[in-house]
Amino acid sequence: MSALDEEINPTVDLLGGPYAYRQRDIVVASQHAALVTGLLGEAGVTVDEVKASELLGLTLLQLEDVEAAAAAMVALVGEAEGRPEPDQPLDQVLWALRTLSGRRYAQWSPTIGKNRLVGQVQGVGRVNHSGGGDPIRATAPGWSTRATGPGRGTRVGVLDTGLYPQPWLAGGWAARYSDLTGAVDTALYADGHATFISGLILREAPGATVEVRRVLQSTGVAATNGSADSWSVAEAIVDFGRSGLDVLNLSFVCYTEDGNPPLVLSTAIDRLPPDLLVVAAAGNHGGVADPEGRPLRAGQATKPGWPAALDDVVAVGALEPDLATSASFSPDAPWIDVLAPGVDVTSTYLPRARPDESSPAVEFPDGWATWSGTSFAAATVSGVVAASTEPGRVSARSAAEDLLASLPETAQPALAWSGAKVLKLAQI
Missing domain, CATH: 3.30.70 (Alpha-Beta Plaits)
Known part of the structure; x- marks a missing residue:
């Protein structure tokens, strides 16, 4: 049995902390x-x-x-x-x-x-620091009913948690039965991560197909709220990435003690097809404290989040709603390529979910929520790139190069030296 077929369940020999x-x-x-x-x-x-x-x-x-x-x-x-x-x-x-x-x-x-342990970057789980927070119930944003449009024929892979078939997503997703999230009565907040990401991608590229592959789990011995080991994730990256995708969205992060790329994830990215574009979240560790409120050590707020910091990956940080400043949780570092909306973003979600296994379920009427994190900034960038991709004519890599060349660099003093570009919704 391959690692792809095994239940991803951290064992008791797992070392905790941000470098798990x-x-x-x-x-x-x-x-x-x-x-x-x-x-x-x-x-x-x-x-x-x-x-x-x-x-x-x-x-x-x-x-x-x-x-x-x-x-x-x-x-x-x-x-x-x-x-x-x-x-x-x-x-x-x-x-x-x-x-x-x-x-x-x-x-x-x-x-x-x-x-190493790989985890989501929306603000929960043992491998995360600050920012992101929990999803908040929201009313339907009034998005138009999806039909064919920008991104037609483009395949966007989302390697993440399972997908819930929220009604607005109908006709725009593909997933195996094992990649679906069905038991919403026992679902945790983290279980809606891929569903939220899928809505943001399809909002920008309504003609695309989002293909979801489950690799992150919300439960297990270590109770990691959306995590997996890098061996399982890396095999899934290569297997999924070689299936003919145009864009692969990776909204999770891994950290290393010495700041060098983790062997398993960097190997996986190196083994992907040359025409596949990988977009990844930068991480939510740019804040001044970890989840327990302890100050981060010097340099922790700018440390590289992997795989985003790899050279052949588009690394995405988050913007505040004013679309002019970076989010407080978004790291300020030269390896970040683009900043996109990532604070108080509304998208598709589960009809109900719980913050933890001991709490009652929270209702999300009609399956909509507001959430924050670089995970969701990355999803928006994946969607914008997919909207400009024409399979067989304009590759996702070409679309991304054109996008980044067209966007202005940030005017924020703390980020100006990095050369990060700014993606504003008004430009879409």
Whole structure:
């Protein structure tokens, strides 16, 4: 059974916090897997499970006991600089593997990394910081009934939570039965994420088809409110991205301690077709505090959110309703390409949902809500690009290049140095 077919359910070995990852997993380039298992074997470290992915060209190794593995590998290495703290056993294992390899092969080390947690960026979940908040019930915005129009024939992929078939979306979406959200009586706020995104895309590109693939889950052992591990997400990115999509919307984020791209997600983006345009949310970590109100460490508000910060991805931050200033939760960083409306945005949603599993359901009459987050700014950009795409004539990449070239740069002093463009609804 492939990772795409398995239930995405974080296990108890998950390390929490904004840099969450599975503590027993090592991801390695498949051509280096034998070397890594050999080095582990020299220290008597047992690999409990091995998964090789042809889609990614990576292999996932699961350690039987990460603490014991760390102790054995550190002992094998002996004295060396840069050893991580004892409370970071997986970091110690990775450090030892790199150190041993470097000693033997003139500082060369195998391509290895962590199986990190990927989560939504609307403001809930263990991998998020601030901003976004909860959806608020809204009245129908008076959008015209959709018919064929801009974006006709364009396929926009949304890799996210499940989709609820809200009536306004009728005729504009495609999803497998397993990609639908049906049990709205027990749904959490996060479960409406893909439905909200789909409405924003189809508002701008009414002739397009939004294809939803479920990869983020709202429940599980870790109660992560819309998360999955990067291994599962990366396989889904490549599998979905190779299905003939024009645009792929990724409204989720992953963070790394050192600010370098996560191995699994960057590999997935590199393996996509060259004509596919990827649009991703920048993250909601631009605020001054985390969800518990604790101040962020220096530099945290500008740290890269992945996959948005990758070079071949259109990274989208959020604008305030005045369409002149960036949202307080939107990071200010040079890797952001465009700012779009992302505060108090109205779109399609579930008829009812709960903020958490212990709270009563909140009614959203007729399935409309107002929400904030860079997730939704990214959806608007995906829709605008889709509206200008003509499959077989004008590619989504060409449409995006034309859009970005046509938009003005922000006049906001804090962002002017970044070169980010500003997308205003009046320009659509």
